[in-house]
Amino acid sequence: MSDNEEQNESIAQSNTNAYRNSDHRRVRRRYYQWPKRHHSVLRKRCILPRGNRRNIRSSRRQSTNLPPEIIHASTQTDITSETEQEMYPNDCSSISIESRENQSDPTESVNEQALTRPVTPATLPSSPISSQARFNFVTENPMKVAVSYAGETESRVTVISKLIHDKLSTPESPFPVFYAPNFQDELAGFNGMKKLLKIYRKASLVVVFLSTTYHTSPFCEEEWRTIRNRFIYAEKEEERKRLLFVKLTDYNAEELNLVSDDFYIDGLKMNDQQVADLIVSRWRKLEKPAIQ
Numbered sequence: 001m002s003d004n005e006e007q008n009e010s011i012a013q014s015n016t017n018a019y020r021n022s023d024h025r026r027v028r029r030r031y032y033q034w035p036k037r038h039h040s041v042l043r044k045r046c047i048l049p050r051g052n053r054r055n056i057r058s059s060r061r062q063s064t065n066l067p068p069e070i071i072h073a074s075t076q077t078d079i080t081s082e083t084e085q086e087m088y089p090n091d092c093s094s095i096s097i098e099s100r101e102n103q104s105d106p107t108e109s110v111n112e113q114a115l116t117r118p119v120t121p122a123t124l125p126s127s128p129i130s131s132q133a134r135f136n137f138v139t140e141n142p143m144k145v146a147v148s149y150a151g152e153t154e155s156r157v158t159v160i161s162k163l164i165h166d167k168l169s170t171p172e173s174p175f176p177v178f179y180a181p182n183f184q185d186e187l188a189g190f191n192g193m194k195k196l197l198k199i200y201r202k203a204s205l206v207v208v209f210l211s212t213t214y215h216t217s218p219f220c221e222e223e224w225r226t227i228r229n230r231f232i233y234a235e236k237e238e239e240r241k242r243l244l245f246v247k248l249t250d251y252n253a254e255e256l257n258l259v260s261d262d263f264y265i266d267g268l269k270m271n272d273q274q275v276a277d278l279i280v281s282r283w284r285k286l287e288k289p290a291i292q
Contacts, residue, residue, distance in 0.1 A: 138175045138186065139187070139199050142202040142204060143177065144205065145176060145204070145205045145206075146203035146205070147207045148200065148206065148208045148227065149208075149209035149211070149214070149220075150217045152213050153211045153249065156248055159272045160276045161179040163272060164176070165177045167280045168280060196222075200230070205282060206242060206243050210245055210249075214256070215251070215252050215256055228257070231243045241286060245264035247265065247266050247268065
């Protein structure tokens with residue numbers, strides 16, 4: 001090969017590289033000048049932002065074996081076709097038109113799918129405790145009888161509560177009486193006082209055992225405030241009948257805001273069985289339908 005031929009070949013190669021570089025610069029300018037909706041076309045074949053330089057380098061390495069004329073021609077063709085597709089998405093030149101007779105009604109196919117599709121019931125996501133009763137506590141249901149008492153009368157209240165339980169318990173209501181020591185497993189935990197007071201708000205009959213230290217006990221003080229607010233502000237007389245006083249020892253009526261007109265069952269003159277019978281009788285009269 002002569003020196004002139006080598007010189008001409010090197011000039012042609014440099015011209016080709018210069019043309020390719022100018023083409024890339026032109027495309028880069030076009031990338032930032034075109035609207036953003038056309039950037040996806042330029043990202044596929046042209047120079048991209050910095051994040052994708054690795055892919056550009058690998059594509060250049062793969063294309064070095066091809067002549068520059070073929071590379072430039074294929075790149076220009078792809079850019080032109082993809083640009084036209086982006087700029088004219090509704091072009092119908094490549095869409096085959098079917099005859100109206102062969103086209104099917106979309107509503108008919110939808111209806112056929114709806115009829116033939118098997119119907120499966122909707123299922124909610126299950127949790128580890130969804131199969132068990134979450135709120136199966138007895139105290140969350142309205143109790144038939146709820147008793148409030150101070151510690152000094154606990155021995156008698158225990159016996160009276162047991163007698164009431166034996167008379168009011170049924171298979172549907174096996175725990176009719178709320179006696180706090182029997183439900184320690186349900187009251188223990190956060191907001192125990194809130195749970196306790198809620199029982200007295202919902203009970204069918206509330207029995208307060210009056211005694212000397214009833215007004216000094218912290219628990220009895222909270223219980224009495226809730227009980228008094230429930231019945232003192234009751235709009236119906238029927239609701240007020242659901243409160244019953246039982247005197248077991250002398251008590252301070254003034255501290256409890258009770259007056260002489262507030263009557264009680266005198267437990268000092270009765271035994272435990274008689275007191276329990278009177279409480280059960282009161283509950284049954286409240287639950288029995290009124291006689292016209």
